[in-house]
Amino acid sequence: MTAKNIRARVRDELTSEIKAIARRQLATEGANLSLRAVARELGMVSSAVYRYFPSRDDLLTALIIDCYDELGAAAETAEAAVDRADLLGRWLATGHGIRDWALANPAEYALIYGSPVPGYKAPETTVGPATRTTDLLLGLLADGVATGALVADAAEPGRAAGTAPPVPVELGAELDRIAAAACPTVPREILARGLTGWIQMFGVVTFELFGRFQNMIEDSRRAFHDHQLRVMAGYIGLR
Amino acid sequence: MTAKNIRARVRDELTSEIKAIARRQLATEGANLSLRAVARELGMVSSAVYRYFPSRDDLLTALIIDCYDELGAAAETAEAAVDRADLLGRWLATGHGIRDWALANPAEYALIYGSPVPGYKAPETTVGPATRTTDLLLGLLADGVATGALVADAAEPGRAAGTAPPVPVELGAELDRIAAAACPTVPREILARGLTGWIQMFGVVTFELFGRFQNMIEDSRRAFHDHQLRVMAGYIGLR
């Protein structure tokens, strides 16, 4: 069986080496990386690379999946280090974990959360790894609901009526559908708040990564992100 | 002088025709549009286009400036139609105006708010048009402060203490610097809240445009955006 694995193992090694070189080129070339350049750096001929990835888009797909998985793993380990009962701490750890990974891998973040590549259509195989980060939030909400730490607006102490508008009816059905599929125990009001915080979190990271903070927030970007996280945590009801 | 203008006028017409065709190709090709394809569609030879735009990046810059201006104008006209005293209405109009433009011009929105183009460095000439939308928010905040409708957290009725975390000291200096340069009358707490709402607004539009709502929010995206706008308006204190 080792004889059988000789070729397979070389293939696996070359496959991941191609991906590694492509990842490195991603940093300088962005989404329009060159298969020929990868082959050149590998000492191979361009047509040989096509034995491993049938097209450039397939290479991109492999990279996207890897990046989703890496980001998901980074967020998960950051979140797992916090006491389960500390909902706010888990939320903060998740948010900072995602930002840290994004700052360490800006090109990769742009690949998965930036503008869609023109002719590229993400296949179904990418949705699984993509939901790893959102699953963290949903787990957070479900845990909060289970322990009673997270309650809907009306019953929540310390929050005055009228501050937060109620979920409109048009949204209700859709939110219920999402909850039924992903987190049946979470009421729609809490799910809506979680979604708002989730979007804000990625919005801040995206703004920072894409240079929209230039000439604005320069020295205290981490503190800014932390503040946004805490604001949204307060809105969601995490404490 | 008309004799002199014959050439200049033809030049201007051709310049805008090139930009128009490039805009149209932007929709299908994304940021990596082809100068040769533009020339082909124009019945010209590629080298002739270089008389009008010294490089592909310069064409891109021209498009970016046009898009920023268009988005800014769309947001301004939407906001200008609302009664000056109606801060919430102005905020909603701005937000929906931006979203409407983005939905009508998704490729253009991706160009200016999506991932930065790999080798491309936006020149200084783009920052002016880029700030048109943020100026709307700052004007909104300044108006609210001037009329007394917008007040800092502690004095604001209907909001309980502890819901919104205070601005951390590290952020304070930076926020004061921004305020001093752009909106001297707006206190840092209100500016911080406005910034949060601003990021959330663009975050929602970006998520929707970049396909992150697929299999989640499908039928009520406008209502969702509207709800987000109202949530953030409540947080900022607009009413």
Next chain:
DNA sequence: AACTGTCAAGAGCACTGCTCTCGTTTTGTT
């Protein structure tokens, strides 16, 4: 009428994704 600057066209360079063919090597089967 002569000069000067602008223009479109064409050839050419180096690059890209991708396909096809060719000889070689490895694999699985008889």
Next chain:
DNA sequence: AACAAAACGAGAGCAGTGCTCTTGACAGTT
């Protein structure tokens, strides 16, 4: 052990790209 089948790397080639340079034609100025 022998052999067919599959996998592999190399090379040539096609159509496309951004960009540069040169050439010849035209317009505006003096």
